[in-house]
Amino acid sequence: MIDARSLTRDFVVSRSQTVHAVRGISLRIEPGELVALLGPNGAGKTTTMRMLTTLIAPTSGTATVAGHDVVREPGKVRRHIGYVGQGNGAGHTQRARDELRTQGAIYGLDRRAARRRADDLLDGLDLADLADRKVSALSGGQRRRLDVAMGLVHAPSLLFLDEPSTGLDPQNRANLWEHILRMRAEAAMTVVLTTHYLDEADSMAERVVIVDHGEIIADDSAAALKAKLAGDRIVVTVAGDDARPLARLVDRLPGARDLVCAGSRVEAHVADGPAALPELLRAAIEADVRVGTAQAHQPTLDDVFLTLTGRSLREAEQETPTAQDSPQDSQTRKDVP
Amino acid sequence: MTTIGATAPSPTPVAARTRTGPLGLLRDVGIVLTRELRPLRHDPFSVVFGMVQPLVFLGLFGPLLVGSLGGQAGTAFGAGGVWQWFVPAILVMTALFGTSATGANLLFEFQTGAHERMLVTPLSRPSLLVGRALKEMVPLAGQAVIIVLVMIPFGFRLYPVGALLGLALLAVFGVGLGALSYSLAIAVRKQDWMFWVVQQTLIFPLMLLSGMLLPLETGPGWMRVASQVNPLAYLVDAERALFAGEIGSMTVLWGWVAALVTAAVGLTVGVRAMARSAD
Numbered sequence: 001m002i003d004a005r006s007l008t009r010d011f012v013v014s015r016s017q018t019v020h021a022v023r024g025i026s027l028r029i030e031p032g033e034l035v036a037l038l039g040p041n042g043a044g045k046t047t048t049m050r051m052l053t054t055l056i057a058p059t060s061g062t063a064t065v066a067g068h069d070v071v072r073e074p075g076k077v078r079r080h081i082g083y084v085g086q087g088n089g090a091g092h093t094q095r096a097r098d099e100l101r102t103q104g105a106i107y108g109l110d111r112r113a114a115r116r117r118a119d120d121l122l123d124g125l126d127l128a129d130l131a132d133r134k135v136s137a138l139s140g141g142q143r144r145r146l147d148v149a150m151g152l153v154h155a156p157s158l159l160f161l162d163e164p165s166t167g168l169d170p171q172n173r174a175n176l177w178e179h180i181l182r183m184r185a186e187a188a189m190t191v192v193l194t195t196h197y198l199d200e201a202d203s204m205a206e207r208v209v210i211v212d213h214g215e216i217i218a219d220d221s222a223a224a225l226k227a228k229l230a231g232d233r234i235v236v237t238v239a240g241d242d243a244r245p246l247a248r249l250v251d252r253l254p255g256a257r258d259l260v261c262a263g264s265r266v267e268a269h270v271a272d273g274p275a276a277l278p279e280l281l282r283a284a285i286e287a288d289v290r291v292g293t294a295q296a297h298q299p300t301l302d303d304v305f306l307t308l309t310g311r312s313l314r315e316a317e318q319e320t321p322t323a324q325d326s327p328q329d330s331q332t333r334k335d336v337p
Numbered sequence: 338m339t340t341i342g343a344t345a346p347s348p349t350p351v352a353a354r355t356r357t358g359p360l361g362l363l364r365d366v367g368i369v370l371t372r373e374l375r376p377l378r379h380d381p382f383s384v385v386f387g388m389v390q391p392l393v394f395l396g397l398f399g400p401l402l403v404g405s406l407g408g409q410a411g412t413a414f415g416a417g418g419v420w421q422w423f424v425p426a427i428l429v430m431t432a433l434f435g436t437s438a439t440g441a442n443l444l445f446e447f448q449t450g451a452h453e454r455m456l457v458t459p460l461s462r463p464s465l466l467v468g469r470a471l472k473e474m475v476p477l478a479g480q481a482v483i484i485v486l487v488m489i490p491f492g493f494r495l496y497p498v499g500a501l502l503g504l505a506l507l508a509v510f511g512v513g514l515g516a517l518s519y520s521l522a523i524a525v526r527k528q529d530w531m532f533w534v535v536q537q538t539l540i541f542p543l544m545l546l547s548g549m550l551l552p553l554e555t556g557p558g559w560m561r562v563a564s565q566v567n568p569l570a571y572l573v574d575a576e577r578a579l580f581a582g583e584i585g586s587m588t589v590l591w592g593w594v595a596a597l598v599t600a601a602v603g604l605t606v607g608v609r610a611m612a613r614s615a616d
């Protein structure tokens with residue numbers, strides 16, 4: 001469905017400054033996949049998507065989307081893809097129903113078919129009661145559903161969604177996703193979305209492509225990424241203030257690595273967090289080490305991002321100068337004697 | 338629950354029905370034009386907003402004109418007096434203020450994402466500009482008719498054929514100026530505050546150097562020279578002639594030349610700008 005090879009895109013901001021927004025992205029997506037591009041703001045997700053949807057030309061590289069080259073045959077690509085951009089697709093002075101009919105006409109539906117399609121989509125996305133409202137009078141969540149409806153008018157086999165749920169409250173987000181997933185199932189659509197919400201990529205996408213600084217740094221299912229690149233983690237503290245005896249015990253747990261011992265606290269990756277804790281506690285009792293607290297953490301995609309970049313995705317988001325430092329570095333790293 | 342997929346037309350036939358070539362362009366222009374006209378149809382009173390300045394001039398400047406140079410302008414255009422001289426100019430002013438501001442609508446659609454939505458569809462790029470520019474004729478015609486009707490009780494004399502031709506001339510000019518306004522919007526889309534700066538900086542000199550408000554005959558020589566390269570001056574003269582019932586004179590011909598050149602330049606520049614508007 002998508003075959004992108006070494007796509008790059010530079011933006012010339014001023015004579016002395018060029019932004020390398022995308023620095024060589026190669027990506028194959030098969031029909032029927034649901035893929036999330038995950039990365040912090042400014043990673044190049046939107047720019048990548050705008051190249052794949054023919055909105056901007058790549059600086060170098062090629063891409064075939066829905067069977068056509070994005071540079072040589074942009075018109076054919078446009079006819080086959082649906083796109084929901086980062087902003088709102090509907091004009092603010094227009095009415096919801098009219099915008100859907102206009103889209104229908106654009107994709108070659110006759111008046112009757114366009115009218116019927118608009119009504120179906122309004123029903124399907126819970127917008128029927130708002131059909132005659134001006135877009136400017138819709139709430140953020142309603143507008144976003146209208147955007148999705150507009151992207152679906154011609155029943156595309158490939159749908160691009162750029163930050164579909166940004167700015168929505170959790171309830172609206174869940175609601176929007178319910179609609180997207182249902183339509184995907186009904187129409188056997190390939191879906192490519194971008195997001196900077198970790199949980200969204202984690203729970204919705206079957207495949208997560210992590211993008212940072214204009215490059216793909218990981219590409220797999222969320223589960224595989226977490227298992228491969230992060231793994232379970234345990235955090236334990238001792239009742240006293242010297243954790244080194246406890247650290248020695250932690251180090252013996254199956255799969256223990258990346259152990260950090262700071263003051264009364266020990267942190268390490270282990271093969272199986274929930275199983276490791278009881279074992280550790282038993283060993284601690286035998287060795288007469290008093291444990292204060294014990295926690296097991298299952299990895300999140302944020303842990304994956306941290307492993308890959310040394311930054312947390314949330315910090316990368318804020319673009320603070322210290323965002324380059326990982327939390328571990330601020331602690332003293334002691335080797336277990 | 339409605340099943341969307343089941344009733345959906347499959348993508349392939351949709352694509353097959355999308356025409357290319359001149360017929361496709363015409364169809365696309367029609368779609369864009371229809372979309373642009375919708376808000377106007379739902380809210381016809383919005384045409385009045387574009388008339389605020391012209392009506393202020395008509396109400397506050399007109400009476401001053403009557404007082405200060407009533408006789409002089411009257412002799413220039415015969416029996417009609419000052420209103421016969423001033424009303425056609427006010428129509429041109431309406432076109433100037435209304436259509437030169439229309440780019441702001443596009444600028445807004447750049448910000449919201451609505452324009453990007455259009456760019457990602459198979460609509461041809463030129464149609465996105467031409468359809469919008471053609472739409473300018475409609476509010477303009479509406480405004481012109483209102484002004485003329487309002488002025489008839491004040492002694493404005495209507496020559497129907499000339500008036501209709503005058504409206505047509507104004508519409509052609511409006512398409513050109515609208516297209517230029519859209520071009521400006523596209524050019525400054527990354528520094529949108531520039532739009533109003535440029536628009537305001539241009540329209541006032543254009544207006545004053547067109548002889549719209551005061552006859553240029555009484556001004557210094559350089560002003561008269563400057564007005565000779567101002568298409569608006571030819572348009573104002575032609576409208577005055579047409580609304581005096583004079584249909585086939587050289588003045589009118591020059592007005593058509595000015596309007597058609599404005600439209601041709603505007604559409605050419607605009608279509609080129611539109612092609613690059615995604616970046």
Ligand SMILES: Nc1ncnc2c1ncn2[C@@H]1O[C@H](COP(=O)(O)OP(=O)(O)O)[C@@H](O)[C@H]1O
Nearest residue numbers: 011019021040041042043044045046047048616
């Ligand atoms: N039109 C543009 N002009 C200049 N710089 C741009 C433009 N679009 C994006 N950029 C820059 O390119 C980088 C990637 O942006 P973007 O693709 O929007 O990131 P994301 O969608 O991942 O947040 C950012 O540094 C952004 O500022």
Ligand SMILES: [Mg+2]
Nearest residue numbers: 045046086163
């Ligand atoms: Mg983005």
